[in-house]
Amino acid sequence: xxxxxxxxxxxxxxxxxxxxxxxxxxxxxxxxxxxxxxxxxxxxxxxxxxxxxxxxxxxxxxxxxxxxxxxxxxxxxxxxxxxxxxxxxxxxxxxxxxxxxxxxxxxxxxxxxxxxxxxxxxxxxxxxxxxxxxxxxxxxxxxxxxxxxxxxxxxxxxxxxxxxxxxxxxxxxxxxxxxxxxxxxxxxxxxxxxxxx
Numbered sequence: 001x002x003x004x005x006x007x008x009x010x011x012x013x014x015x016x017x018x019x020x021x022x023x024x025x026x027x028x029x030x031x032x033x034x035x036x037x038x039x040x041x042x043x044x045x046x047x048x049x050x051x052x053x054x055x056x057x058x059x060x061x062x063x064x065x066x067x068x069x070x071x072x073x074x075x076x077x078x079x080x081x082x083x084x085x086x087x088x089x090x091x092x093x094x095x096x097x098x099x100x101x102x103x104x105x106x107x108x109x110x111x112x113x114x115x116x117x118x119x120x121x122x123x124x125x126x127x128x129x130x131x132x133x134x135x136x137x138x139x140x141x142x143x144x145x146x147x148x149x150x151x152x153x154x155x156x157x158x159x160x161x162x163x164x165x166x167x168x169x170x171x172x173x174x175x176x177x178x179x180x181x182x183x184x185x186x187x188x189x190x191x192x193x194x195x196x197x
Contacts, residue, residue: 082145
């Protein structure tokens with residue numbers, strides 16, 4: 001007979017599912033708002049095979065730990081810190097999307113569009129890649145919120161590695177498109193992702 005989840009587990013899992021649903025649906029709706037429905041694909045939901053595997057792994061970890069080490073999930077201050085981290089990451093990410101508007105895309109631009117301008121105002125005054133920073137904070141926060149020690153470390157390493165490779169690739173095109181203007185901007189500000197220049 002399967003045991004009923006504790007109130008703590010129900011709360012944590014509900015917060016996790018709400019965070020995931022809000023993140024992905026808002027990404028999709030903002031893409032439609034800025035680029036128009038005909039120009040947006042389901043790829044704007046940002047759900048890849050690797051992402052699904054990571055989320056399933058984190059859920060399996062949670063369900064095993066809530067059964068074997070239930071006291072691990074009862075650290076409310078850790079869970080609330082994770083929830084605050086999720087909210088912070090979401091705010092940073094959405095400020096990046098809204099500030100950049102049509103300049104924000106889910107795919108790296110490899111061809112220069114005459115209407116494409118370098119965005120250096122709003123949240124972009126403080127970091128070059130607030131969208132990446134927000135996603136990094138959000139994704140790690142989801143695992144802190146679940147009190148998942150293995151997935152917290154795993155998500156931090158995997159997402160960091162992804163941006164460690166993606167940021168220099170994207171910036172090659174930004175330098176090609178905007179030249180000295182981007183060089184000067186990049187020298188002044190951090191990337192927004194820890195230990196990624």
